[in-house]
Every structure is written in C-alpha cells, then in structure tokens.
Amino acid sequence: xxxxxxxxxxxxxxxxxxxxxxxxxxxxxxxxxxxxxxxxxxxxxxxxxxxxxxxxxxxxxxxxxxxxxxxxxxxxxxxxxxxxxxxxxxxxxxxxxxxxxxxxxxxxxxxxxxxxxxxxxxxxxxxxxxxxxxxxxxxxxxxxxxxxxxxxxxxxxxxxxxxxxxxxxxxxxxxxxxxxxxxxxxxxxxxxxxxxxxxxxxxxxxxxxxxxxxxxxxxxxxxxxxxxxxxxxxxxxxxxxxxxxxxxxxxxxxxxxxxxxxxxxxxxxxxxxxxxxxxxxxxxxxxxxxxxxxxxxxxxxxxxxxxxxxxxxxxxxxxxxxxxxxxxxxxxxxxxxxxxxxxxxxxxxxxxxxxxxxxxxxxxxxxxxxxxxxxxxxxxxxxxxxxxxxxxxxxxxxxxxxxxxxxxxxxxxxxxxxxxxxxxxxxxxxxx
Numbered sequence: 001x002x003x004x005x006x007x008x009x010x011x012x013x014x015x016x017x018x019x020x021x022x023x024x025x026x027x028x029x030x031x032x033x034x035x036x037x038x039x040x041x042x043x044x045x046x047x048x049x050x051x052x053x054x055x056x057x058x059x060x061x062x063x064x065x066x067x068x069x070x071x072x073x074x075x076x077x078x079x080x081x082x083x084x085x086x087x088x089x090x091x092x093x094x095x096x097x098x099x100x101x102x103x104x105x106x107x108x109x110x111x112x113x114x115x116x117x118x119x120x121x122x123x124x125x126x127x128x129x130x131x132x133x134x135x136x137x138x139x140x141x142x143x144x145x146x147x148x149x150x151x152x153x154x155x156x157x158x159x160x161x162x163x164x165x166x167x168x169x170x171x172x173x174x175x176x177x178x179x180x181x182x183x184x185x186x187x188x189x190x191x192x193x194x195x196x197x198x199x200x201x202x203x204x205x206x207x208x209x210x211x212x213x214x215x216x217x218x219x220x221x222x223x224x225x226x227x228x229x230x231x232x233x234x235x236x237x238x239x240x241x242x243x244x245x246x247x248x249x250x251x252x253x254x255x256x257x258x259x260x261x262x263x264x265x266x267x268x269x270x271x272x273x274x275x276x277x278x279x280x281x282x283x284x285x286x287x288x289x290x291x292x293x294x295x296x297x298x299x300x301x302x303x304x305x306x307x308x309x310x311x312x313x314x315x316x317x318x319x320x321x322x323x324x325x326x327x328x329x330x331x332x333x334x335x336x337x338x339x340x341x342x343x344x345x346x347x348x349x350x351x352x353x354x355x356x357x358x359x360x361x362x363x364x365x366x367x368x369x370x371x372x373x374x375x376x377x378x379x380x381x382x383x384x385x386x387x388x389x390x391x392x393x394x395x396x397x398x399x400x401x402x403x404x405x406x407x408x409x410x411x412x413x414x415x416x417x418x419x420x421x422x423x424x425x426x427x428x429x430x431x432x
Contacts, residue, residue, distance in 0.1 A: 009143040014134035014192060019143075021188030022127065023150035025085065028181030030158020032116075035174040036109070038166040039095075043104040053113045060117030062353045065125070069346025070208040072126035073339060077133070080126045082189030084119045089182035091115045096175030104172075124349055125342035132333045132341070133194055137406075141330040145276030148326045152268035212343025215336070221395040222332075225284075226348055228390035230355040232291060235382030236321075237359025239297050242372050246301055247310065256307040260314050267315035271322030279403060280327070284396045287327030288387050293320030295380045302376035331399070334407055 010016045033054075040050045072080055095112050098104050127147075135143040165174050203211070216223050247257045271290075280286035296313035305313075336344050367375040390396055400409040407413055 009135050009139040009146055012135050012139065014194070015131070015139075015143050017188045017192045018130065018134045019146055019150065021081075021085075021185035021192075022147060023154070024181045024188075025185040026151050026154040027158055028178040028185075030154040031162040031174055031178055032158075034159045034162040035166050035171050035178075038162075039099060039104065039109060039171040039175070040106070042099065042171055043106055043109065045106050045109075049106055053109050056110055056113035057117040057120075058353060058357065060114050061121045062350065064118055064121035065346045065350045065353065066209045066212070066343075067205065068121035068123075069125035069212060069343040069349075070205055071122055072129055072342030072346075073212070074205075074208060076194070077126040077130040077342070078189050078192050078194050080122055081130065082186045084123050085182045085186035085189065088116065088119050089179045089186060091179075092175045092182065093179035096172040096179060099172030099175060100170055125346040128329065128333065128345040129338065129342040131329075132338065134192070137334070140333060141279060141326065142276050144326045144330045144333075145272050145274075148272035148275060148322050149269060152265065152272050152322060155268070156262075156265045208343065212340060212347065215340045215344050216347050219336075221393050222336075222344070224393050225328075225390045225396065226351050228288075228386040228388075229348075230351050230386070231389065232294065232383045232386030233352060233355045234359040234362075235298070235379035235386065236294050237356055238363040238375055238379035239294075239301060239317075241360055241363035242367055242376065243297075243301055243310075246304075246372060247307065250304060250307075259307060260311050263311040264314040264318040267318030268322040270315070271319035271324075272326060274319070275323050275326035279401060281401055282397070282399065283327050283331055283401045283407075284399050285391065287324040287331075288390045288396070290320035290324045290327075291387050292383065293317045294383045298376050298380040298383070302373050302380070331407070 010019060036053060037050050040046075040053060091112055095104075095108060098108060131143055131147065132140060162174050165177070216226075243260065244257045247260060250256075294317045297310065297317040300310045300313040332345065332348075333341065363375060363379070366378075395410060398409040399407060401407055
C-alpha cells in the first residue's frame, strides 16, 4: 500500500496545515509537565508548589470549558486557535526570558498556569469542531487517528527532551522553545482556508451554553455514554495512583514503573495507528469493547504480576484507549451538527476533567482503608460497569458504518440525503 493511501488525510491541504500546527503545539505541551517541575524548583518552590501550579491549570480549564465551547461555536475556530497560540507564545516567551534573567517567582508561574488553563479551555472544544471542517468525510476517522498518533508521539518525545534540556540548561530555554511551537501553530492557522459557516452569535453567551446543554440532554445515547465514560475514568485513575507505589514496592525501585509508562506510550501509538486503518462495522460497540482492555492493567497490578506482565497489560490498555478515543471523536463529529459541535464536546471534556481528579484523590485513601487489592478490584469493576452502561444503549449497538465511512442504522440517518455538512466537503482540486 502506498504511503499516500495510509496517510491520505494529509493529502488534503487544509487538514495537513491543521495537523502540522497541532502536532507542533502538542510537542510543546508535552515539554511542560517536566519543565514546570524544574521551573518551580528553580525559583525555590517545593513539591507542594508543583502540585499547586498543576492544580491551577486544571481548575481554570475546568471552570472555563463551557465558555470555550460556546466561543468555538460562536466565532471562527481558526481565529480562536490562532489567537490562543499567539497569546501563549507571548506568555511562554515572557516567562522564559524572566527565568533566564533571574526574575522568576512562584507568582509568575501561577499566573502562567492560569493563562495556560484558560487557553486550553478554548482550544480543545475548537479542535473537535475544526477537524471535520478540514477533511473529507471518508477520511475523518483517519484524520482523528493521525491527531491521536501525533499526540501520543509527542508524549513519548516531550518529557525526554524537556528533562535533558532543563537539567543541562535552564528551564527558561524550554519555555522559549515552547513559545516557538505556539508561533509555528499560529502560522499554520493564518494559511488555513475555511468556508464561512453559521455561528451562534445572535444570543447571550449563557444562552449559547444552555443551548449546548439542551443538545446534550436531547440525545440519550450521548449523555449516557458520557456517564459511562465517567465511571470508567474513575476506575482507570486507580492504576496511575497505586501503580508507582506497588511496582516500586515489588521491585525495590521506580525504574520498572518507567518501563510500564514507556510500554503504555507505545500502546497509545499502536491504538492510534490501528484507528487510522481499521474501520469497524459497529464503531461505537467496537471502540467501547476496546476500553475493556483497561481491566488488564488493573488485574495485573492486583495480582502482583511480574513487571513484564504489567507492561504488556499496560500496552494493551493504552492501545484500547487511544483506539476508542479516535472512534468516539469521529462518531460525535459525524452525528452532532457542526454549529453546536464544540459546545457539545465541551461537556464531554468537562466530565472527564471533573471526574479524573476525584479518582486520583480517592484511590490513595481508599487503598489505606481497605487495601490496594480491593481498591484495584473495585476500580476494575468500575471499568466493566462503565462500558456495560454504554453498550446497553440501543443506538450505540444499532449504529453501523460502511467501508466508505457513512453511518446508518438510525432512522434519522437513513434516506438518500444523510445529514452532512458543507464544512466536510472536499476542497476544490483535492483528491477524494
């Protein structure tokens, strides 16, 4: 098979520009967790301060997600992403310069965290709505697989680059490098041509947010699935809290946990690559069955399995999550009208960001109260319950996909003119 066949979505100029920009930005994002820790320590902060900065990013992002989704449906998404990139380019460049000149402080890093969280609250819903505008319908799943693949590759490369750079030089240089990635991403938005579409700009912002909620609740298949994802996320979080402790205790060191983390990074790449090639007939059933692979890593950990077994289980679990993410995003993009897509997606992100920290916070105390093995078994059951909840929804089971990517199986999707959006048409002169 030719490379053009494998990466056909990149043959379309609009998606290619978006992918280059988001891949560059994702690499910059992957630099930040490690760099942030070094930056906090370089200004005299402690482990508590590192947690405070990370918490600030998550809290601000969570509080502003719904506003970000409404803005992405109200304003041109290309403009939002480009403006956000330029804003963060300026912020990261300023922080880098201040750190290099010895003017860094905890208040500076906390302020940067607020800016970072606010910008990500806008960009995440906007990207979900923008991808279908840049690629033809039959290549949408492949496009989402490519986006997932680049994110996974960035997560593999970013921490290593950041750790080496921050340890050999100053974290300020990494902030400057991150600023460059945002500048590149902003430049791709300048050259990204998009057709003008309807925007929800005639009403008050709160009415736009309420309209997004109405779009969620009027689709039981969607909100029930979000509830199922929330329950599954609660279970999955236990692995990341208890895994380092149990692995280190069993082997006498933390190096083996690094191997487990590396295997999961490889698994995420495999899952994303699979999503680019494999088009299941029942996309939502298949994707949620893939989420069940998450029980393997919990079972391996609860059974005090050798590290190599936990690595294999982690690889399979991460592959399932990456594959499911691509399938779910593609289905939502095809089933939700473009003019409300970002608002609807923001509720998905909101639930994920709200639930995951609760799981992280609860896993440790619960393990101290009833033991790590019982906690992991409860977490495993949570994943099973979450997936089963989704699969019990009739529409999830009824949805079918053709080899060309068309969806059918629901009454409102049948007929000679399935719901399509002008934004998903192939650009003139682009191959189909």
